Amino acid sequence: MPDVLDLATRREEPANISENSDLDPRCQSPAANPSTLFDRCWRQYAICREHFFTDHTHQIASALSPMLTGSRQRFLVEAGCGPGFYSRRLAARFPQLQITGIDLSEPLLHCARERARRSGLQNCRFLRGDALSLAGFPHQIDAVIASRLLLILPEPALALDAIFTALRPGGLCFIAEPTSTWSAAVPLLLMKMTQRLSRTSSSAGPIPRSRVLNTPDFESLVETRPWRSIRIWKDRQYHCAVCKKAA
Numbered sequence: 001m002p003d004v005l006d007l008a009t010r011r012e013e014p015a016n017i018s019e020n021s022d023l024d025p026r027c028q029s030p031a032a033n034p035s036t037l038f039d040r041c042w043r044q045y046a047i048c049r050e051h052f053f054t055d056h057t058h059q060i061a062s063a064l065s066p067m068l069t070g071s072r073q074r075f076l077v078e079a080g081c082g083p084g085f086y087s088r089r090l091a092a093r094f095p096q097l098q099i100t101g102i103d104l105s106e107p108l109l110h111c112a113r114e115r116a117r118r119s120g121l122q123n124c125r126f127l128r129g130d131a132l133s134l135a136g137f138p139h140q141i142d143a144v145i146a147s148r149l150l151l152i153l154p155e156p157a158l159a160l161d162a163i164f165t166a167l168r169p170g171g172l173c174f175i176a177e178p179t180s181t182w183s184a185a186v187p188l189l190l191m192k193m194t195q196r197l198s199r200t201s202s203s204a205g206p207i208p209r210s211r212v213l214n215t216p217d218f219e220s221l222v223e224t225r226p227w228r229s230i231r232i233w234k235d236r237q238y239h240c241a242v243c244k245k246a247a
């Protein structure tokens with residue numbers, strides 16, 4: 001099966017989802033931006049993710065459960081996976097799921113791989129790839145998770161379009177986005193402060209721009225694609241959505 005999760009066995013790997021890939025041309029190339037704040041402060045981000053952010057594993061698992069009946073293997077992608085928080089939790093919970101986390105930050109991917117290895121997980125892997133490049137894998141993925149991703153992308157609608165394209169008929173997408181500028185900015189500010197205090201301050205770069213969406217804007221963004229069904233709710237400091245593609 002020419003699947004996005006079949007990359008290891010493919011002779012010609014698609015350009016954008018591989019361990020050493022070039023990035024999608026719509027994003028800055030690694031050469032132009034060799035180190036982002038996520039690269040430099042990956043430890044701080046991983047700590048925030050693990051200990052301070054809301055955990056939506058339960059809601060994601062509930063949304064996934066109906067599709068996990070039957071014997072067919074299912075493929076899930078966590079787009080902008082960072083330290084692979086959800087990929088690892090879901091891999092442990094659902095051994096029948098094959099999970100790929102993709103991200104642009106090699107240090108965060110390394111962290112995700114190490115944690116998965118230490119937990120003995122065999123059904124998840126982490127690859128360098130741009131969320132936009134998912135558009136190159138039409139109808140191949142059963143489920144996509146996008147947590148705290150859309151707010152940091154310059155054109156979130158493009159990423160959503162790529163996710164929609166990559167989903168199989170009947171596939172679903174779980175989205176979680178902070179509702180408050182404050183809660184979105186705090187981890188980035190913490191990362192930035194730590195970086196300032198560290199010896200790498202000379203390489204200090206700008207804080208990634210993030211755009212927190214209000215409820216109407218979040219709904220409008222989600223509705224840019226022709227989902228068969230959309231369920232949107234607020235959970236503490238997050239807008240959440242489960243979107244299902246027509247079968």
Ligand SMILES: C[S@@+](CC[C@H](N)C(=O)[O-])C[C@H]1O[C@@H](n2cnc3c(N)ncnc32)[C@H](O)[C@@H]1O
Nearest residue numbers: 038049080081082103104105129130131147148
């Ligand atoms: C705020 S973090 C979210 C990480 C994780 N999803 C979570 O829930 O904590 C955003 C992540 O997206 C990654 N990222 C930024 N732009 C991306 C893109 N175009 N494609 C894939 N990942 C991207 C960053 O490297 C970072 O790890």
